[in-house]
Amino acid sequence: MDHTPQSAYAHLRDTHPRWFRTPSGDGAISIMRWPMTEGQVLHRDEDHLVLEDPVVLPDGQHARRLRLLAARPEPQVAVLPLLEGGVVLTDRFRHATRTWHWEIPRTTGVDGLADADQAARHMQAQLGTQVLELVGLGRVHADAEVLAEPVCLYAARIDAVGAVAHGEGIRRARTVPFAEAEEMAMTGQITDATTIAALFRARRTGLAG
Template sequence: MREEIPATTPYDRLRAARPELFGNSPGGIDILFDPADVEEARRTADTGAQNTGAESSGTADAGTESTAAEGATAPVGVVYADRFVTLVRDAVRFPGGAPGLYVRMLSTVASPGAVVLPLTPAGEVVLVEHYRHATRSWHWEVPRGMGAPGATGAENAVRELAEEIGADATELISLGHMHPDSGLIADRVELFAARIDGFGSPETSEGIRRIVPRPWPEVAEMVATGEIACGFTIAVITRALLNGLLGKGLPADGLPETGLPGSGLPVNTAEGTGEKH
């Protein structure tokens, strides 16, 4: 039976709308909801008494708060939200029994984000050169984006292909899901490969300046040398490789001067082993 939660605060409304984000598992980090427990967690953070196994000058994970300065002014609940992201600070009890505060981030829209690896008829991987504000630098990536309200991961993947590279998928292959940062971000992102017949012009308004088809051996070398550093892109390439969608044409001796682990790994050569949409 689903718990009835009075929707009196943004935190309460988030709990009611997305209960899967607030479940407690045996042996895990429990979220505290009783007001007395929440206050105890806040007082612990205020006094700096929280012991989570973190270094005294740092944290065990990106969202763990353990200093008096942080706890003294730290509200519990939804502490920031816009149409893209929501930042939540939970009162928690750690497996060792200590209460404390823990920050996490999630997409404001519940629909899963999507990452899509475009593949041409010649077996090339289509990459975009995308400027990212967070790192203040250009990155080689594949199309990706947050979910649209009410859309499935597959629908989001098709939309990102059209928006970023002006391409239509002739076949969309599911490659499962990933969690981009399980220590801080609550989101689940779905991975896809897409067969495309061609692509259009870059979406310069989103900070994309080039769309480039690259043969698989060259893409593998870009990953090995760090020229491709986007975690989403590396993840979808890895899933595609292990599902037999990539790897043809890789030199038998591997990539020179890269030491690419896995260049000689056996892969499933039966293409299209994932779910198709």
């Protein structure tokens, strides 16, 4: 069915009410509802939704806020590959920043696959390798100001790196000692928040080295 940006937004409110809930308590930013005003669906594809929400700020002012949501129920998955005591980082071009980033493999959700299965599949797709052991590292919000959905973090022990996914913007993979990866994060060579969070949690879980 074709919708205007406003009617598509109203349809989402009716079909996905959890996306529009406001928690109880002071200080929350609430979303206004028609007939006061209506939001808009600015973009929609098979992976993402971009919403413009009409909101009421804690001081009573009205404003508009953008949100990026996943169109699929399965969350994003990011995997910290561990190889021979080191960390495998990919050198990947990101369109939003228009530059290269050292980061760990990450993917959008795949319909019908559990998080752990997505992680294993992703290692094969991006690094051409099989997972020997998978360890959950919890979830993280990479940018809670705009990105609505969390990323599921995993660490994966692998035994080799195969062909990288050049078609996804990865030009090479590099294995570095865990402490060196942490130093890259400290000195700004790694700026990807999801990668930094995975390194921190892996260290705290006892997986470093």
